[in-house]
Amino acid sequence: MDILLQQIINGLTTGSVYAIVALGYTMVYGVIQLINFAHGEVVMIGAMVAFSVIMAVVGMGLPLPPVVIVLGGVLAAIPVCMAIGYLLERVAYRPLRHAPRLAPLITAIGMSIVLQHLALLIWGRDPRAFPQIMENTSHAIGGAAISSVQIAIILLSVAMMAGLTWFVYRTKFGIAIRATAEDVRVAALMGVDANRVIAVTFVIAAALGAVAGVMVGTYYGIAHYTMGFILGLKAFSAAVLGGIGNLAGAMLGGILLGLVEALGAGYIGEFTDLCQWPVARDLLAERCMADGHVVLFGSNYQDVFAFLVLILVLVFRPSGLLGERVSERA
Amino acid sequence: MTVLLEARTISKKFGGVQALKDVSLTIRRSEIYGLIGPNGAGKTTFFNVLTGLYARDAGEVMFAGKPLELGSPHQVAQAGIARTFQNIRLFGNMTALENVMVGRHVRTQAGVFGAILRTAAQRAEEAAIRRRAEELLHYVGIAHRAGDLARHLSYGDQRRLEIARALATEPQLLALDEPAAGMNATETAALRELVEGLRADGLTVLLIEHDVKLVMGLCDRVAVLDYGEKIAEDVPAVVRADPKVIEAYLGTSAH
Numbered sequence: 076m077d078i079l080l081q082q083i084i085n086g087l088t089t090g091s092v093y094a095i096v097a098l099g100y101t102m103v104y105g106v107i108q109l110i111n112f113a114h115g116e117v118v119m120i121g122a123m124v125a126f127s128v129i130m131a132v133v134g135m136g137l138p139l140p141p142v143v144i145v146l147g148g149v150l151a152a153i154p155v156c157m158a159i160g161y162l163l164e165r166v167a168y169r170p171l172r173h174a175p176r177l178a179p180l181i182t183a184i185g186m187s188i189v190l191q192h193l194a195l196l197i198w199g200r201d202p203r204a205f206p207q208i209m210e211n212t213s214h215a216i217g218g219a220a221i222s223s224v225q226i227a228i229i230l231l232s233v234a235m236m237a238g239l240t241w242f243v244y245r246t247k248f249g250i251a252i253r254a255t256a257e258d259v260r261v262a263a264l265m266g267v268d269a270n271r272v273i274a275v276t277f278v279i280a281a282a283l284g285a286v287a288g289v290m291v292g293t294y295y296g297i298a299h300y301t302m303g304f305i306l307g308l309k310a311f312s313a314a315v316l317g318g319i320g321n322l323a324g325a326m327l328g329g330i331l332l333g334l335v336e337a338l339g340a341g342y343i344g345e346f347t348d349l350c351q352w353p354v355a356r357d358l359l360a361e362r363c364m365a366d367g368h369v370v371l372f373g374s375n376y377q378d379v380f381a382f383l384v385l386i387l388v389l390v391f392r393p394s395g396l397l398g399e400r401v402s403e404r405a
Numbered sequence: 406m407t408v409l410l411e412a413r414t415i416s417k418k419f420g421g422v423q424a425l426k427d428v429s430l431t432i433r434r435s436e437i438y439g440l441i442g443p444n445g446a447g448k449t450t451f452f453n454v455l456t457g458l459y460a461r462d463a464g465e466v467m468f469a470g471k472p473l474e475l476g477s478p479h480q481v482a483q484a485g486i487a488r489t490f491q492n493i494r495l496f497g498n499m500t501a502l503e504n505v506m507v508g509r510h511v512r513t514q515a516g517v518f519g520a521i522l523r524t525a526a527q528r529a530e531e532a533a534i535r536r537r538a539e540e541l542l543h544y545v546g547i548a549h550r551a552g553d554l555a556r557h558l559s560y561g562d563q564r565r566l567e568i569a570r571a572l573a574t575e576p577q578l579l580a581l582d583e584p585a586a587g588m589n590a591t592e593t594a595a596l597r598e599l600v601e602g603l604r605a606d607g608l609t610v611l612l613i614e615h616d617v618k619l620v621m622g623l624c625d626r627v628a629v630l631d632y633g634e635k636i637a638e639d640v641p642a643v644v645r646a647d648p649k650v651i652e653a654y655l656g657t658s659a660h
Binding site: 250264267 | 456457458477478479481482483487488490494496497498499503506507508509510511512513530531534570573574
């Protein structure tokens with residue numbers, strides 16, 4: 076098996092999901108310079124709602140094709156998440172629009188906790204397993220395997236990114252969003268209703284998050300009320316990597332982060348195998364002879380990479396790869 | 406001539422500083438009205454109050470026969486007042502054409518669902534917005550820069566773009582905040598031609614300017630602010646000879 080190619084395929088899959096979630100962070104940051112830390116929870120609720128709908132439909136035993144059932148889950152998750160996104164902005168953030176920046180940030184963390192515990196009350200503390208209804212056929216390409224779910228996730232993500240880019244750059248409302256992001260007061264003088272633009276931005280971000288949630292749920296096969304936390308942090312790292320506030324940056328950052336994580340997880344064991352270093356091999360001669368390997372860090376360290384990337388970006392290039400001049404905004 | 410805008414006893418304080426004190430002035434339809442004064446006289450503050458960027462402390466404004474709801478930039482734009490900025494405030498990362506298209510928001514419906522669903526009405530409206538924006542770029546003479554990012558335009562072209570964007574809101578009154586600032590003689594002459602053209606097309610222009618020569622040559626009437634108070638308002642020839650104005654500009658004279 077070609078490990079490199081396989082890890083690239085896996086990385087592209089998770090990277091696509093990160094990119095979609097990162098878009099939600101970056102869009103909201105673009106218009107109101109707020110890191111919406113509750114966004115990861117919106118993604119989680121998307122996965123949970125889809126789980127409930129899929130379970131219910133499967134339970135009814137309707138003779139529907141699996142793709143239709145999953146699609147039904149997505150279609151149910153989107154409006155629920157959109158409503159949550161709207162409520163978050165309306166209830167939690169709008170009253171603090173002109174407050175010092177720390178206040179809405181802390182509110183965002185608070186909303187994240189509220190949503191998590193709401194999900195805990197509704198769906199319980201145990202991981203919920205998605206029914207494996209999709210026939211997950213593998214396709215061999217060049218010594219690696221790509222599953223139909225992976226293909227679906229990548230294609231769907233690309234389609235959403237293309238759709239969002241079109242919306243933001245080609246429609247009148249998209250132009251209003253970008254104008255608001257650049258200068259909210261001048262945009263208002265031009266007749267742009269800032270409140271409406273901001274609300275719509277939250278709703279779009281939440282809709283993207285809902286789809287991402289269902290993709291994660293179907294890919295890993297489980298949903299859990301805490302899943303949004305780490306996923307959200309990673310997507311936030313991806314948005315920072317690409318340059319927060321920048322749409323193309325979020326997409327690039329998400330894909331890159333997925334690749335770094337997959338390749339890191341794929342190779343960290345090999346690189347930290349002590350038996351390949353002469354000095355360590357002599358010291359650990361017995362164990363090296365017995366097992367062949369003494370691995371310092373295994374692939375369970377994969378989460379480390381995202382945050383390593385975040386730290387490196389913040390130290391060496393705080394504005395991100397395609398970054399806007401953040402200092403001008405602050 | 407009918408009155409377009411009447412400001413009555415506008416006052417504005419910043420902390421202990423009285424930036425505007427009982428300023429009243431009347432702008433008639435289709436005139437070029439100049440507002441001048443030394444630095445810090447309150448010209449830009451008056452602009453900001455008029456266009457809803459600052460809340461006023463006292464006074465009222467009648468515009469086109471109706472009281473103007475001050476305080477909301479959106480409503481002021483809706484009523485028909487558009488402005489440019491002394492320190493240019495374009496949307497730098499958007500193209501020249503898109504900058505002007507934003508200005509059309511005042512006069513069009515902003516349907517989100519229409520934008521996504523691409524209804525026929527929405528498509529027609531967007532096409533009309535684009536066409537109108539192209540016309541306006543052509544009008545101010547920068548049609549060839551339509552696809553360039555605003556921040557890549559030359560200084561003079563950025564000023565023109567701001568005017569095009571303001572015109573996109575279909576104003577009755579166009580307020581220009583020091584449009585000639587930083588311009589060379591050729592650019593100033595071209596600007597003067599543009600403003601005269603606007604008036605010829607029926608627009609009323611309120612001009613704040615440091616360049617006294619430009620104001621005196623271009624404006625039908627001029628008001629002078631000094632320390633937040635209006636000290637003169639008349640045709641240029643009279644204002645120019647007013648001892649109070651000369652004093653404000655040159656300091657207390659020997660005689």
